[in-house]
Amino acid sequence: xxxxxxxxxxxxxxxxxxxxxxxxxxxxxxxxxxxxxxxxxxxxxxxxxxxxxxxxxxxxxxxxxxxxxxxxxxxxxxxxxxxxxxxxxxxxxxxxxxxxxxxxxxxxxxxxxxxxxxxxxxxxxxxxxxxxxxxxxxxxxxxxxxxxxxxxxxxxxxxxxxxxxxxxxxxxxxxxxxxxxxxxxxxxxxxxxxxxxxxxxxxxxxxxxxxxxxxxxxxxxxxxxxxxxxxxxxxxxxxxxxxxxxxxxxxxxxxxxxxxxxxxxxxxxxxxxxxxxxxxxxxxxxxxx
Amino acid sequence: xxxxxxxxxxxxxxxxxxxxxxxxxxxxxxxxxxxxxxxxxxxxxxxxxxxxxxxxxxxxxxxxxxxxxxxxxxxxxxxxxxxxxxxxxxxxxxxxxxxxxxxxxxxxxxxxxxxxxxxxxxxxxxxxxxxxxxxxxxxxxxxxxxxxxxxxxxxxxxxxxxxxxxxx
Numbered sequence: 001x002x003x004x005x006x007x008x009x010x011x012x013x014x015x016x017x018x019x020x021x022x023x024x025x026x027x028x029x030x031x032x033x034x035x036x037x038x039x040x041x042x043x044x045x046x047x048x049x050x051x052x053x054x055x056x057x058x059x060x061x062x063x064x065x066x067x068x069x070x071x072x073x074x075x076x077x078x079x080x081x082x083x084x085x086x087x088x089x090x091x092x093x094x095x096x097x098x099x100x101x102x103x104x105x106x107x108x109x110x111x112x113x114x115x116x117x118x119x120x121x122x123x124x125x126x127x128x129x130x131x132x133x134x135x136x137x138x139x140x141x142x143x144x145x146x147x148x149x150x151x152x153x154x155x156x157x158x159x160x161x162x163x164x165x166x167x168x169x170x171x172x173x174x175x176x177x178x179x180x181x182x183x184x185x186x187x188x189x190x191x192x193x194x195x196x197x198x199x200x201x202x203x204x205x206x207x208x209x210x211x212x213x214x215x216x217x218x219x220x221x222x223x224x225x226x227x228x229x230x231x232x233x234x235x236x237x238x239x240x241x242x243x244x245x246x247x248x249x250x251x252x253x254x255x256x257x258x259x260x261x262x263x264x265x266x267x268x269x270x271x272x273x274x275x276x277x278x279x280x281x282x283x284x285x286x287x288x289x
Numbered sequence: 290x291x292x293x294x295x296x297x298x299x300x301x302x303x304x305x306x307x308x309x310x311x312x313x314x315x316x317x318x319x320x321x322x323x324x325x326x327x328x329x330x331x332x333x334x335x336x337x338x339x340x341x342x343x344x345x346x347x348x349x350x351x352x353x354x355x356x357x358x359x360x361x362x363x364x365x366x367x368x369x370x371x372x373x374x375x376x377x378x379x380x381x382x383x384x385x386x387x388x389x390x391x392x393x394x395x396x397x398x399x400x401x402x403x404x405x406x407x408x409x410x411x412x413x414x415x416x417x418x419x420x421x422x423x424x425x426x427x428x429x430x431x432x433x434x435x436x437x438x439x440x441x442x443x444x445x446x447x448x449x450x451x452x453x454x455x456x457x
Contacts, residue, residue: 001334008295008312008358032359039354040335043315052312056359080348104424106402107336109348110355189423 003042010054014061014140014169020053021165022142027051031167033076033115036107053167061114061169066091071173075114080105082113092133092173094180094198098125101182104190114168120221122157123192125182128222130171132198132214138170145169154221178202178210179285183277185269187260193217194261195269197225199277201232203285208232208241213277218255218270225249228274237282246274297361301326302370310357316350317341319357320367328368328397332426339425342398343367349405349424366404368397379442379449380404389438391429398425403439411447415440 007027011017021029027050030038041047055061061076064085071091073082082088082099089096102108102116102125116126117137130137130150137148139162153161162168184196195217202210211232213225228249235241250271257263298307301324310319320326320343329352332338336354343352344366371378380403383389390396399422406413406421413421418439419432427435 002315002318003313005311005313007293010358010361032356035356035359036336036351036354039315039356042313043334043354054358103336104339105405105421106339106342106349106351106424109345110350 001043003039004045004048006049007051008054009051010057012057012059014058014167017053017055017058017167018140018142018165020051021167024051025164029053029164031055031118033112033118034078034110035115036103036111037115037119037121055167064088066175067172069175071095071175073113073171073173075117075168075170076112077114079108079111079113079116083108091175092129092180094132094176094182094200095126095129095173097180098129098182098198101125101184101186101190101193101196113171117153117171118160118162118168120154120156120158120160121192122219122221123194123196123217124222125184125193125196125198125216127154128196128198128214128216129182130173131222131224132200132212133173133176134212135174136172137168138172139166140169141166147172151224156220176200176202176212177288179281179283179288181277181280181284183273183280184216185273195266195273197270197273197277198222199274199281201237201278201281201285203237203282206236208235208237208282211245211278213249213274215249215253215270215274217261218253218266225270225274227252232278237285239279242275242278242282245278246271249274295358295361297358299360299362300364302366308357312356312358314357315353316343316355316357316360316365317352319360320352320365323357326367326369330394330397332394332398337426338395338398339402340395340398342401342425344401344405347405347408349402366401368400371400371404379445380407380439383438383442383445384435387434387438387441389431389435391427391431395425395427395429399427399435403442406439407443407446411443411450413440413443 029051030049032054062074184193186193198214200212228245231245255266330340332340341353
């Protein structure tokens with residue numbers, strides 16, 4: 001229950017950090033952000049990196065700022081900062097609501113947005129938020145920086161588009177003008193959710209103008225519920241539409257059952273939580289106007 | 290740059306320390322073994338139970354899923370730092386008076402988390418305390434008395450703060 005030995009560096013620049021990942025490739029290095037996912041894995045010896053590159057001293061990786069219609073968040077920004085940020089509450093309230101569901105305060109005081117996304121737990125909230133928002137993720141590597149759309153970033157359970165010598169540096173979330181909701185089922189508050197739903201809805205009069213939905217716990221990564229989105233856009237914003245969309249969203253799912261919930265239960269939960277998230281997002285969109 | 294040991298300097302309960310640590314040294318082991326402060330307990334060792342909770346620059350963290358090197362340059366507060374001038378902290382007093390502990394194993398973590406809860410909100414309702422303390426597990430299930438102790442300590446701390454304000 002103690003981590004295996006490893007070598008360690010806490011560089012002060014991003015170039016240095018990327019250089020260390022390249023230089024120590026044979027040691028299967030990992031990036032250390034807040035450590036709230038990686039260190040438990042190392043304590044269990046499920047992860048045995050030979051080298052850790054700690055980002056805590058790298059300047060410029062933390063912070064929240066508005067760039068026009070984009071909310072820009074540094075990868076090393078702590079969850080608790082997101083939770084308390086008035087800027088996040090105004091620009092991407094879906095993110096603030098989702099962060100409140102992640103573990104408990106002591107974990108959120110250390111855990112970072114970039115760490116959670118790069119860890120890519122299929123049950124985690126933040127990949128679903130990034131997906132629903134059509135976020136762009138910035139990565140720095142030996143060849144420079146590149147932007148990765150959230151939909152291409154998530155590859156599988158604990159697997160992302162990041163190369164071993166790339167570092168996630170920034171998350172860019174487009175501001176959504178409308179209603180939002182993050183609804184999830186977990187057996188105990190703050191445990192990983194069995195199924196979670198991120199919903200964004202924009203109204204056009206009494207009709208739904210835009211909708212974005214992402215679901216966790218029903219596939220190897222968080223996924224967009226595109227069939228449900230199609231059922232919503234252009235339809236009247238009432239209970240029948242929501243019920244139909246929730247059914248459409250749950251119908252095509254093929255989750256794998258495990259000891260937490262069977263496949264049937266996950267589909268049923270997806271339908272229920274799609275409906276709950278949509279109801280809440282629509283009522284908030286109404287209040288926005 | 291890669292080193293087998295790292296030099297860290299940090300403050301623990303107001304006391305500055307400089308130490309050589311292996312990078313894999315967990316903060317909780319550093320506090321207990323290297324600094325001889327066994328007040329912080331080790332429970333689950335994967336960030337779930339909260340008995341290892343300490344404050345890092347005033348914010349609660351799980352010291353079993355934090356490397357000591359990550360606390361380089363930080364101010365750490367542990368349960369050993371709560372009492373002052375031979376007197377207990379109001380939280381310690383109330384945990385004792387209201388029986389906010391049975392076996393006591395979760396108590397150091399509960400106390401440190403309670404410090405943060407009251408720093409964030411000096412006048413919490415029992416419901417707010419119950420919800421906030423959910424971060425820490427008590428296997429004796431003594432949550433009712435823990436909640437009562439935190440609420441009682443909050444009242445005392447507010448009264449002390451008000452008296453100080455009136456005197457100045």
